[in-house]
Amino acid sequence: MTLPAEQPTMIEFKDVHKYYGDYHALRGITATIRAGEFFSLLGPSGCGKTTLLRTIAGFEDISSGVVMIDAKDMAGVPANQRPTNMVFQSYAIFPHLTVAENVGFGLRKDPRTKEEKAKAVSEALEMVGLTGFGARAAHALSGGQRQRVALARALILKPKVLLLDEPLSALDKKMREQMQVELIKLQRQVGITFILVTHDQEEALVMSDRIAVMFDGEIAQLDDPETLYRKPANRRVANFIGTMNFLPAKIVSETSQSIQVEAAGFGSFTVAADQASGKKGDEETAVGFRPETLTILFDDQKASDREAMATVEEVVYYGDMTYYDIRLDGAPVAMRLSMRNVPGRPVLDIGARARVAWSTAALVLFR
């Protein structure tokens, strides 16, 4: 999943700003993307992720700052001269051309002979699993096939960076999951830097080596998927990536090694200093934890760390999992926890009393 950190830099943003009239779309983006990386820009709609992608492609001019691709400043370089290719959200397959003509569109100035180009086109089609589709009319393709044509059309030019603008959002769920895996395999096979724009956090987690989470034109956090999930930088990121419970808390005392915290329902406990996220005073203090870090203890199971009594307030049954909204005795808010369903173990009813266990090591402290 993770790449060696010593890869050379492929793309570098230095304090990139973009204004549309009065609207400040990108607010000082500074980041680097490494060569050969599968990088995702994740965020809600309107957060600037697509704008940022389009500044790489050359479709948007930036108001200030620097965008470098492969150590070259891209200021004033038009889209057709950049070493990037894009898979558009609508796929942008030319409707007046056949599949082969679409895939070969970018080869016009290629010095190779006609036969060599035709061979390259059929190889590209083979790579995306569309062998023998060359002569088909582009408008007769399904969504998944269009996507593959768009991929082949971009990859045949061997770009340094492949840009993917929400490429899977138009596909149904099954198809999407299948294409996710195929894209990962394809990226490993060709070794090109992939930059994916998506609003789907699951998609980003599944596919990326690193993810930049964006809100309001800024990068809120840039990390590998595991760090992002385990230790989100602030409550907004935590809410955007998966589900997180927040319990109001109070910091009792603090040393450079550890922090003493008190939270109604959890009682008083100590966390390591590196479990704290965010700058001091940014947000109301709270402890955050993922639903799967809480466990309901059945029969005579023992808690490995801490446990308390709780009441079940809501039950959502998913087949393989059950989500419970529980309220720890004395806690001001209900919290969601998830349990894997095991044969022979009953699903609790609303109103049932349960023993809930957790580990303070899995908590994140927001302050």
Add this chain to the structure above:
Amino acid sequence: MIKIGLQAEGTTESLGGTMAQGRLQRRILNPEAINGLKMISPTALYATLLLAVPLFLIFLYSFLTDGYLTIERIPTFGNYVETWTSPVFEKVLMRSLGVSMAVTAATVLAAFPMAYFVSFYVEPSKKSIWLFLITIPFWTSYLIRVFLWLVILGYNGVINSTLMGLGVITEPITAILYNANSVVITLAHAYAPFAILPIFVALEKIDRSLLEAGRDLGESPLMTFVRVTLPLALPGVVSAIMIVFIPTIGDYVTPSLLGGPEGKMVANLVQLQYLKLDNYPMGSATAVSSMAMVGIALIVGFAQSKLFRRVYGAFIGYSNAGLSILAALAAVLISFGACIVVGVVASGAFFAIVLAVAIGHIALLIWLKSQESKA
């Protein structure tokens, strides 16, 4: 549901007769089709009485003999022989075709940038205002617009007095009024909105991300236009050509007011024969002949545009037309030659050439069709 059922029935039956019956049932006798026919019946009746019947009468007249002040019911081809061998008809018809082609070329070439501008450079919220402005000339009667051109193009008109005032010319230009030029200028102005709108619609339909994709795949803005925008706008251009070409060839008002003796067109000739010479059969034969010419011109145009598309495709580098185009051109030339020989022997040279062009292009269309189905 009905459609599916009938189709299944049709395919299981092996006899051709029942299949034809099934098709008839599907096309005309199904409840939806009957409903549709009922709904268009008032319009259809109106069109039949006021359009089809008069047209049929003209067709009938053209095969009758002209007597003094009467029409004698003696069937003859004489009117057509006279029409197609007459140097006057040849000259006027060629002028009509020439004027229409010039008008079409001028209008479409001027309309494209206009439509492109409105589609690509005008803010979406202001597009409807622009389209509205384009239709403003329609607010005045066509006659008034024609007279306005008279004022602009006249001997002491706006253009001449301006140019003389500026000292560009010492004598008024007479080449711009009372001849084919003034007819072309006026018609091109009158038909501009009809050409702008279909091209605009075709351009509007182009997904803008296609143009970005063109840039992204390494093409300059100009080559993106050539390889993406233009081919996708072509249907609009073709309909603009048809909309301008077909009505202008039969235009009567403009040449009679602005054409002078040197700018008269086919419609003026028809009027002359009907009303001045009182020769209905000759007038009808002239009218039918010119209609046939429009049909032939359209076949020619259609075949040429198909051929053009192939040549264009090869030129911009995504088709393997190459040699096959040369073969097609050779085939057309040979068929032309054969037709001209046959035609010259049989009748007048003008008729021969028209026949040759028509047959040659029908052959070209059939050949292109066979090439397409092979691909």
